[in-house]
Amino acid sequence: MKNKTTMSRESKRKLNGIYSMAIASIFSIVVFAYLPKVSGDVTYSFVLDKEWVLIQQWVIDSRVGAYGFSALSVLFTALAYYLFRKGKKHGIAIFGFSIGFFMAFLCWASAGDFVPFTGLLQGGLILAVPLIYGSLAGLVCERSGVINIAIEGQLLGSAFVAGVVGSLLQNAWYGLLVAPFAGALISVLLAVFAIKYRIDQVILGFVINVLVIGLTSFAAQRFLREDSEKWNESPILQPINIPILYKLPIIGPMFFSQTIIIYLLYVIIIVTQIALFKSKWGLRMRSVGELPVAAESVGIDVNKVRFRNVIIAGAIAGFGGAYFTVGSVGAFSREMTAGMGFIALAALIFGRWTPLGALSAALVFGFADQLRSVLSIAGTPIPSAFMMMVPYIATIIAVSGFVGRVRAPAADGIPYQRGGSH
Amino acid sequence: MIKKILDKTLLPLFAFLLALFVGGLVIGFTDNKVLAKISSPIEFLKILGSTVGNAYLALFQGAIYDPNLAEGKSFMAGFYPLSETMVATAPLILCGLSVALAFKSGLFNIGAQGQFIFGAVGASYIGFKYEMPMVMHIMVATLAGLILAALWGGIVGLLKAKTGAHEVIVTIMLNYIAAKFLLFLLSTQYFLRPGRLDPIAPSVKETAKLPSLFGVDYRVNIGIFIALAAAVFIWWLLNRSIIGFRFRAVGANSSAARTAGISVSAAMIATMAISGALAGMGGAIHTLGNQYELTDTVAATFGFDAITVALLGRGTPLGVVLASFLFAGLRVGGQTMQANVGVPVEIVLVIQALVVLFIAAPDLVKRIFKLRNLQEASAMASKGWNG
Numbered sequence: 001m002k003n004k005t006t007m008s009r010e011s012k013r014k015l016n017g018i019y020s021m022a023i024a025s026i027f028s029i030v031v032f033a034y035l036p037k038v039s040g041d042v043t044y045s046f047v048l049d050k051e052w053v054l055i056q057q058w059v060i061d062s063r064v065g066a067y068g069f070s071a072l073s074v075l076f077t078a079l080a081y082y083l084f085r086k087g088k089k090h091g092i093a094i095f096g097f098s099i100g101f102f103m104a105f106l107c108w109a110s111a112g113d114f115v116p117f118t119g120l121l122q123g124g125l126i127l128a129v130p131l132i133y134g135s136l137a138g139l140v141c142e143r144s145g146v147i148n149i150a151i152e153g154q155l156l157g158s159a160f161v162a163g164v165v166g167s168l169l170q171n172a173w174y175g176l177l178v179a180p181f182a183g184a185l186i187s188v189l190l191a192v193f194a195i196k197y198r199i200d201q202v203i204l205g206f207v208i209n210v211l212v213i214g215l216t217s218f219a220a221q222r223f224l225r226e227d228s229e230k231w232n233e234s235p236i237l238q239p240i241n242i243p244i245l246y247k248l249p250i251i252g253p254m255f256f257s258q259t260i261i262i263y264l265l266y267v268i269i270i271v272t273q274i275a276l277f278k279s280k281w282g283l284r285m286r287s288v289g290e291l292p293v294a295a296e297s298v299g300i301d302v303n304k305v306r307f308r309n310v311i312i313a314g315a316i317a318g319f320g321g322a323y324f325t326v327g328s329v330g331a332f333s334r335e336m337t338a339g340m341g342f343i344a345l346a347a348l349i350f351g352r353w354t355p356l357g358a359l360s361a362a363l364v365f366g367f368a369d370q371l372r373s374v375l376s377i378a379g380t381p382i383p384s385a386f387m388m389m390v391p392y393i394a395t396i397i398a399v400s401g402f403v404g405r406v407r408a409p410a411a412d413g414i415p416y417q418r419g420g421s422h
Numbered sequence: 423m424i425k426k427i428l429d430k431t432l433l434p435l436f437a438f439l440l441a442l443f444v445g446g447l448v449i450g451f452t453d454n455k456v457l458a459k460i461s462s463p464i465e466f467l468k469i470l471g472s473t474v475g476n477a478y479l480a481l482f483q484g485a486i487y488d489p490n491l492a493e494g495k496s497f498m499a500g501f502y503p504l505s506e507t508m509v510a511t512a513p514l515i516l517c518g519l520s521v522a523l524a525f526k527s528g529l530f531n532i533g534a535q536g537q538f539i540f541g542a543v544g545a546s547y548i549g550f551k552y553e554m555p556m557v558m559h560i561m562v563a564t565l566a567g568l569i570l571a572a573l574w575g576g577i578v579g580l581l582k583a584k585t586g587a588h589e590v591i592v593t594i595m596l597n598y599i600a601a602k603f604l605l606f607l608l609s610t611q612y613f614l615r616p617g618r619l620d621p622i623a624p625s626v627k628e629t630a631k632l633p634s635l636f637g638v639d640y641r642v643n644i645g646i647f648i649a650l651a652a653a654v655f656i657w658w659l660l661n662r663s664i665i666g667f668r669f670r671a672v673g674a675n676s677s678a679a680r681t682a683g684i685s686v687s688a689a690m691i692a693t694m695a696i697s698g699a700l701a702g703m704g705g706a707i708h709t710l711g712n713q714y715e716l717t718d719t720v721a722a723t724f725g726f727d728a729i730t731v732a733l734l735g736r737g738t739p740l741g742v743v744l745a746s747f748l749f750a751g752l753r754v755g756g757q758t759m760q761a762n763v764g765v766p767v768e769i770v771l772v773i774q775a776l777v778v779l780f781i782a783a784p785d786l787v788k789r790i791f792k793l794r795n796l797q798e799a800s801a802m803a804s805k806g807w808n809g
Contacts, residue, residue: 149590197783202530202590204782206729207775214771215448221766222452342594349591385606392595392602399587408588 011084018084021077021097028073028101032108033066040112046250065107073100109375109382120367120374122254128366129327130155130337132265133320134344135351135358136272137183137313142353143276144309145289145302146194147413149205150186152341153212154314158182158321160216163332164224166234166325175234175326176261180318186212187314191307198415209341217334224332234330237261261327264319273355285309289409292416302416320344346395352406365391434734434741436787437780438748445773446474449765477765484758485751503754505640509712510750512645513538516704517728518735518742519656520575520697524589525737526660527693528673533578533593534701535725536600540574541567541702542709543607546716549626549709559629560710567706568699574600575698576691583687589694597725605718613716623716632711645711650743652700657739659696669693701725727753730778749774 039062046056060068073096080093106115134151141148161182166175189208193199224232240263242256255262276282284305287295292302325332343365351357372387398406450456450470459466483490485507492500517534524531544567554562578596581587607613608621615624632643660666671679672689680686704724713720727749734748735741752774756767780787 149594193779193783197785199779199782202532203729203733203778206532206726207778207782210726210730210771211775211779214768214775217768218448218766218772219452221768339598342598345591346595383606383609385602385609388602389599392598396581396587396592396595399591400581400585401587 014084014090017094018077018080018090021073021080021094024101025070025073025077025097028070028104029067032104033063033070036063036066036108036111038111039063042107042110042112043114044117045114046118060107062107062111066104069100069104069107071100073097073104076100106371116374118250118254120370121250123370123374124363124367125254126328126366127369128362129262129265130320130323130340131344131347131362131366132269132359133323134317134341135348135362136268136355137317137320138345138348139272139276139353139355139358140285140309140313140316141187141190142348142412143289143409144285144306145292145409145411145414145416146190146306146310147201147205148190148310148313149202149345150190150208150212150341151317151344152337152339153205153209154183154186154317155321155324155341155344156209156216156335156337157186157212158318159324159336160219160321160332162318162322163234163325163330164231166330167232168230170235172235172237172326172330176237176319176322179322179326180315183314183316183318183321184311185314187311187317190314191310194310195303195307195415198417201413201415213335216332220332220334228331232331234326236328236330237326259327261319261323268316268319269355269359276355286409288416289411292411296416296418302418306416343391346391349406349408350391350395350398352398353409361394365394430736433784433787434736434745434777434781436791437734437777440780440787440790441773441776442478444776445769446478448772449477449769450474476763477759477769480759480762480765481752481755483755484762485755488758499639502640503758505636505642507747507751507754508642508646510754511747512643512649512711513704513708513724514727514731514746514750515649515743516652516707517701517724518731518746519652519739520700520704521728521732522735522737522739522742523656523660523669523700524693524697525732526666526673527669527689528676529579529582529589529690529693529697531575531578531593531694531697531701532590532729533575533596533698533725534704534728535721535723536593536597537571537575537698537701538705538708538721538725539600539604540570540698541705542713542716542720543567543604543705544570544702545630545706545709546623546626547613549630550624550715553627554629556629559627560632563626563630563710564703564706567702567709569702571702571705572695572699575701576695578698579691579694582694583690601718601721604716604720608716608718615715621718625715626710630710631714632707641712643711645707648703648707649746652703653739653743656700660739665692701728704728727774730774733778733781736781 041059042062042065044058044060046058076093076096080090080097083090083093134155137154138148138151158179162175162179164175165178166172169175186208189211190201190204193204194201220232237259239257239259242263245256246252248256276285284295284300288300288302288305295305296302321337324336344362347361347365348358351359351361368387368390372384375382375387376384450473453473456466456470456473459469484503486504487500488503489500491502492498517538520534520537521531545563546567548563548566549559552559552562574596578589578592581592582589605621608623613623615622632645634641634643635646636642658666660670668679668684668689669692671682671684672686672693676686679689705721708724709716709720731742731745731749735743735745752770753767756770759765759769760767
């Protein structure tokens, strides 16, 4: 047991987190349940299968629901505190708290309305896909010590290439196949200028974005518009049902009746999480990202490791880019990534540069975006512009250390020269 | 003296030429007429040359002087494009100064876009809401935008000074927040133009519009002089004032500055507030001198172009002025190029990105042109997220 006076920074951070949960729970009771003057029925619909018919409906009075779910978040906050005192992990309690708080919010926000619950989850997951790819690309890059602001460019460039190749060959699979190469090619630019020419990586990433936006928009204007039948009508990847699993209610259609891009995502998430902390590759990556001098002293070629990982990151972003064209709509349109690369960066930072953290953050951001579009149809007390701000505000809060400080890899963004001088 | 000037201008010049060359290749090799001749080398080079030449000629005509416009009218009428370029230059100078000033204090202000938006919001609101006499209206409206933007920029300095939050991350996020906030504002009754549902505010009153310099035929207005005055002021601030000395000291070595008794926190907050004010002034001038009405796309890409401007101008006020003129010319001329010879205007983005890339990587330009003794750009010291 840790003594209170010698409490480590880490546990202080956790305690602050629990206090924030308590405050949020009280906020939830007051604002979502107590204050609203009117209450109405909220209808949650659950679609259990792929067929778009209502199978289950659940109606609850908004005030009752808000009280109930707020109580749930209070309960989980207490559990979190209990587990913390016992010195045990309390991740599960945070998860429970989040669900309670979120549902209370939903009851309040959609009083008197209809909420397509399964659609909400499904749409959120879909929106999170490019974010997760993007943030993993950022992760592999930044854990190796190279700042990646060019995620947006990597996504956009590979979306373009995937769409065009898919269209020219009239086969979405070829589009998917070339996308990681396109992403990697953009990464080569990042790697060469960051590692060899030692340019400031923020400027570099920024310039790469401008370059990719310029080139893709130029080409879109020149070829894709003039002869769109040839250049810009790619078929799309079809969903594949995973036997047995896809028949599960709710989660079946959500997770196991998707395109190959999403299955690939599962693999990449698991591989990065395990490899980063358990493999030689991951150890080297972390060492050149945290303390390159030490890495070199044990015979690791710092810049080679960085170069390789930056390229790998580009390839990962490439799959995310393919999602925009062959994975969803088929056709490429100018600047279609629309800032998703920066939300992915936000997710990476908010997720504290860890794969699972970035994954959760990306899911939360994707979900918030889907919620926004659902609520804007239903009509809510919150203007949709504010819902759109969620990822950005969350990130500022995270980097400002209001809820525990986030820390980038120590050598992130600092070019390395042999012998450790820079 | 001449050598000194040459030293300073050679790298940007070569970088620009190289970027134009690569841009020309992109234009040429994506043109069907050019590609059709690829089998015969001499014909191919000829048509490649003329295609690229025509594109850049159209660009020039769209940016500086177009003899077609002068036909049948006075010689001066051909300068209409130059007037348009000037209109676009003014806000760009102010945004570029915003980024450049922050550079000098060791901060990377990516947030000019968001600060610009707040400047435009403040100026627009005072401009359409209140009745005031001519000069006063312009001053009050500009001041309102300036203060809002200074606060918006100041947040960044405050967060950086008090919590260590990296200004790049914060400004990227604040840009998006500002854009969404503008969208929200334009949907409220305070800003929505009566009878309209799309995001557009009422036009500013006549008294708030910046007076034009050469009559109604040319849109160039006093905004360009305001921007130039700001450039002179920033030069003075950085090079001749105590505050500027402190800024530069913090930028050069913040721990040494702290040891010397300079308050690094105060310098950071002040820098970001002034930077914000500059970009906000750009927004105000753009609104009062060019757009007249606030829309959700009022900021266009000024804030982002500002970064390339500051880099090309090497962070000095004079450099920023020249670079702004160049990029504004490219942007404005690019429109004509697209209309006249069908080369998409986005090629300008490519050229812009390449210029900055080459500037930032002096080693590369030196190698290509076999230049020696070329004075290096004051290399942007690369620092990490935690720096």
